[in-house]
Amino acid sequence: MSNGLKLGCAALALLLCSLLSLAVGATWIPLSQVAAAFVHPDASSISHVLVTSTRLSRTLMAIAVGASLAVAGALMQALTRNPLASPGLFGINAGASFFIILFSSVFSLSSADAWLWCAFIGAAVAGCLVWLIGNMGQGSLNPLRIVLAGAAIAALFSAFSQALLVVNQDGLDTVLFWLAGSLSERSLSVAAPLLVCSLFALLGTLLLAGQLNVLNAGEEIATGLGQRTGLIRIAMSVLIVCLAGSAVALAGSIGFVGLLVPHMVRKGLSIDHRWLLPGCALTGAVLLLLADTLARVVMLPQEVPVGVMTALFGAPFFIILARRGGRHG
Amino acid sequence: MDKLMTVRCGGFSRRINLSTLLRLVLALALTLLVILCSLSLGKVNLSPLAVLRILFSSADPSLTFIVEQLRFPRIFLAALVGAALSVSGLILQSIIRNPLASPDLLGITSGASAAAVLYLSFFSVALGQQFLPVAAMLGAGLATLAIYLLAWKQGASPLRLVLIGVGVSAMLTACTTFILVFSPLTTTLSAYVWLTGSVYGASWPEPLALGGWLLGICPLLVLLARQVMVQQLDDSLAQGIGVRVQWLRAGLLLVSVALAGAAIAWGGAIAFVGLIAPHIAKRLIGPGFGGQAAMAALIGATLVMLADLAGRTLFLPLDLPAGIFVAVLGTPFFLYLLIKQRH
Amino acid sequence: MPSIASRSLTLSYQRQVIIDELDMQLPKGKISVLIGSNGCGKSTLLKSFARLLKPTHGSVILDGVDIHQKSTAAVARELAILPQMPSAPEGISVRQLVSLGRYPYQSWMQQWSVEDEAMVKQALAQTGLEILADRPVDALSGGQRQRAWIAMTLAQDTGIVLLDEPTTFLDLAHQIEVLDLLRDLNRRENKTIIMVLHDLNLACRYADHMVAVHERTAFAQGRPEEVLTESLVKTVFDLNCRIIPDPFFGTPMCIPFGRDVPQ
Numbered sequence: 001m002s003n004g005l006k007l008g009c010a011a012l013a014l015l016l017c018s019l020l021s022l023a024v025g026a027t028w029i030p031l032s033q034v035a036a037a038f039v040h041p042d043a044s045s046i047s048h049v050l051v052t053s054t055r056l057s058r059t060l061m062a063i064a065v066g067a068s069l070a071v072a073g074a075l076m077q078a079l080t081r082n083p084l085a086s087p088g089l090f091g092i093n094a095g096a097s098f099f100i101i102l103f104s105s106v107f108s109l110s111s112a113d114a115w116l117w118c119a120f121i122g123a124a125v126a127g128c129l130v131w132l133i134g135n136m137g138q139g140s141l142n143p144l145r146i147v148l149a150g151a152a153i154a155a156l157f158s159a160f161s162q163a164l165l166v167v168n169q170d171g172l173d174t175v176l177f178w179l180a181g182s183l184s185e186r187s188l189s190v191a192a193p194l195l196v197c198s199l200f201a202l203l204g205t206l207l208l209a210g211q212l213n214v215l216n217a218g219e220e221i222a223t224g225l226g227q228r229t230g231l232i233r234i235a236m237s238v239l240i241v242c243l244a245g246s247a248v249a250l251a252g253s254i255g256f257v258g259l260l261v262p263h264m265v266r267k268g269l270s271i272d273h274r275w276l277l278p279g280c281a282l283t284g285a286v287l288l289l290l291a292d293t294l295a296r297v298v299m300l301p302q303e304v305p306v307g308v309m310t311a312l313f314g315a316p317f318f319i320i321l322a323r324r325g326g327r328h329g
Numbered sequence: 330m331d332k333l334m335t336v337r338c339g340g341f342s343r344r345i346n347l348s349t350l351l352r353l354v355l356a357l358a359l360t361l362l363v364i365l366c367s368l369s370l371g372k373v374n375l376s377p378l379a380v381l382r383i384l385f386s387s388a389d390p391s392l393t394f395i396v397e398q399l400r401f402p403r404i405f406l407a408a409l410v411g412a413a414l415s416v417s418g419l420i421l422q423s424i425i426r427n428p429l430a431s432p433d434l435l436g437i438t439s440g441a442s443a444a445a446v447l448y449l450s451f452f453s454v455a456l457g458q459q460f461l462p463v464a465a466m467l468g469a470g471l472a473t474l475a476i477y478l479l480a481w482k483q484g485a486s487p488l489r490l491v492l493i494g495v496g497v498s499a500m501l502t503a504c505t506t507f508i509l510v511f512s513p514l515t516t517t518l519s520a521y522v523w524l525t526g527s528v529y530g531a532s533w534p535e536p537l538a539l540g541g542w543l544l545g546i547c548p549l550l551v552l553l554a555r556q557v558m559v560q561q562l563d564d565s566l567a568q569g570i571g572v573r574v575q576w577l578r579a580g581l582l583l584v585s586v587a588l589a590g591a592a593i594a595w596g597g598a599i600a601f602v603g604l605i606a607p608h609i610a611k612r613l614i615g616p617g618f619g620g621q622a623a624m625a626a627l628i629g630a631t632l633v634m635l636a637d638l639a640g641r642t643l644f645l646p647l648d649l650p651a652g653i654f655v656a657v658l659g660t661p662f663f664l665y666l667l668i669k670q671r672h
Numbered sequence: 673m674p675s676i677a678s679r680s681l682t683l684s685y686q687r688q689v690i691i692d693e694l695d696m697q698l699p700k701g702k703i704s705v706l707i708g709s710n711g712c713g714k715s716t717l718l719k720s721f722a723r724l725l726k727p728t729h730g731s732v733i734l735d736g737v738d739i740h741q742k743s744t745a746a747v748a749r750e751l752a753i754l755p756q757m758p759s760a761p762e763g764i765s766v767r768q769l770v771s772l773g774r775y776p777y778q779s780w781m782q783q784w785s786v787e788d789e790a791m792v793k794q795a796l797a798q799t800g801l802e803i804l805a806d807r808p809v810d811a812l813s814g815g816q817r818q819r820a821w822i823a824m825t826l827a828q829d830t831g832i833v834l835l836d837e838p839t840t841f842l843d844l845a846h847q848i849e850v851l852d853l854l855r856d857l858n859r860r861e862n863k864t865i866i867m868v869l870h871d872l873n874l875a876c877r878y879a880d881h882m883v884a885v886h887e888r889t890a891f892a893q894g895r896p897e898e899v900l901t902e903s904l905v906k907t908v909f910d911l912n913c914r915i916i917p918d919p920f921f922g923t924p925m926c927i928p929f930g931r932d933v934p935q
Contacts, residue, residue, distance in 0.1 A: 133664055151659045155601045159656030164526045256499055305510060311503030316498040321480055322492035335784060344784045552780060555719025559775055561761040565724050570828060571776035616764045
């Protein structure tokens, strides 16, 4: 099966999962109604309203978050040359969470919209800190150094967050749910700017894909081929922060997608980034859609945090992949 | 150049690195100093001399109570927890040959956490808090066993151990979150404090229990110590000089899990000690497991004690979990070392 | 002096047979070199001799006894192996690395006997590393590092030393340095040396006994002059060549033909 055909199948899977996400929920809406909601919208029909507002925004966000996290993970694994790299590693999840908790307890910001912006800023701050620390002292980005710096910053922000939560216990319940990763209570109008940011970042990574293949061949080879490795690395870091930051801002801490999806796509599709990145985007989106759909219905009427679902299903997959590692594992 | 001294006596021979010994003595002195400070400071501030008087002769009974019954057990527990976690992390980093290896990575922390949260949500009402350490250790042990078995494929390679550890940890963390999200708020709070890592309210039975457990593990550690360095060679090379690699790795893993599991069981899930303290120890002492382990133990103990001191005194009247301050204290130092690194 | 041999040795990896029913004996006190194309199984064969791989069928005989019936420690006192691209623990000094070779003779009680100290000193002297003994291994040049690894196998005080491509990644001067050292050890200490080499000409120059591994068996074995023929090179390496005696050493020298075939 050629790579193009595989991507095509993934895109088809995405379409089907989106339809599923629109149909499934506390009330099951048959597909005919879903189609009607878009083609002949009837403002008085509850199902139509449900589909076009709540479920549509949720579906779109799941796609955006899934794609962003997966691609961010792939970029990070290329940047640090460490197969364990993921957005969690850059301290981005931790930084975003901390800023939200900080602002909501100190300034009592409780609207979901304010949270979104706090998270994005927090993610950017954490990412910059890690980049600065990883870069200090020696010439170019040493992969090991960045990984260690990321772990340190992540732990630091985590600790601060926990401190705030233990001191100010009122917000604990709601924040805990968000921290675990959730796609509920986000209106499309508010999330729109972040969705657009995601989209642009994703397109940016596609442009960078060819460069990534060269960079992956090794520092000396890349420079020898005339690539401006420093510049490419900076561009990669910016894209990672944009992608993972907007994902966390939208949906809280969903940690497993960025780690697992690149491994899956690399094994199933290609390590060539021109195929890998679109593959990651599509697979990440499908994975998250399925996880979110399941999270909505598995324990009705309660909702399970999406992050929990992705971990519970993603982890066994990852374990199987790790076992099949073969000669190098 | 390190000065080496050879000790030979009958059938016993050993080489001792004098500069390492000196550094260890200095570290020990520092640790004792920190213990003294911790005993002195708190809601009631005492002078160090007063503390020494209380410990070695008799004094005001209420002050004696504060020092000997409230503070000392807590500080002792903090020290033991810190020491156990750092030695555990050191062993793991040498087995896995990756500087990021720590008890948190191999499912020990997440296994203990999941078991503890499960216990707090479902069993603590019926059985009380006393079996919490048992649950935690069971969780840690089962999680590591699962990881080891899953990683076994004609041998457990370091990379596979790490990868599968990541997977299993993620699953267990998800389970923990799942339980936390759906359990009543009161359980969530106490669970959260436990998850952050706290030695709050420790009384003498606890450090003594942990101490007993660690003393039981120590002989195994001492016996295996000389083999840790060889184990860092390639598997084929190590086997070539007669090391039974798979057995050794399993044995070391067992020791590491026992140490970390016990520490987490009594001190809660204090993350990060098992990661930073070994790194700091390795920067201060050259290759050689014995010296590094002793240094890591002292550094870990000091770190957690200082963290607990900060939690007790900085935000009076609040008493914050030590786990928070471990990261706050340890991270800048670790980052400083990272920046100064020459490689 | 122990000898090493194989009896109906079959090695496989994940159901793919690498070596099939091999009967072979390697001479005592001589330098034997295994040659063959990439992936033919010569490294696998070497590893099985070192007790690192369990055979699917058959056995490896060391000193008359099946090697897998001896304990790892016992074998370590008779046989040392230096694998390809070995890695050392971070920051370790040359002296510490060589001392690791004494592991099979040490116990918890006896961690540094008089004999250990003497053997390490001797190993450092034999490899000319006394001056560099306290430097970290990472700071040495390629040739010096390889000598440090060889010193470690020397400290192990075994009759047989197995080396898997000890000269790959070394420049020519260092290759000769290492091979001369190995030949010295063979001539002076009568150690049996068994190694895998890629360079055919150096293999011929230094080997007393040569084995060409091909098609899952020892395709040819014997003295280099007997083994290295033009037809063998064509069969095993799929390479046209001309074999002439080396003008200085007399050993076979292989001149490969690529696209330019001389008239």
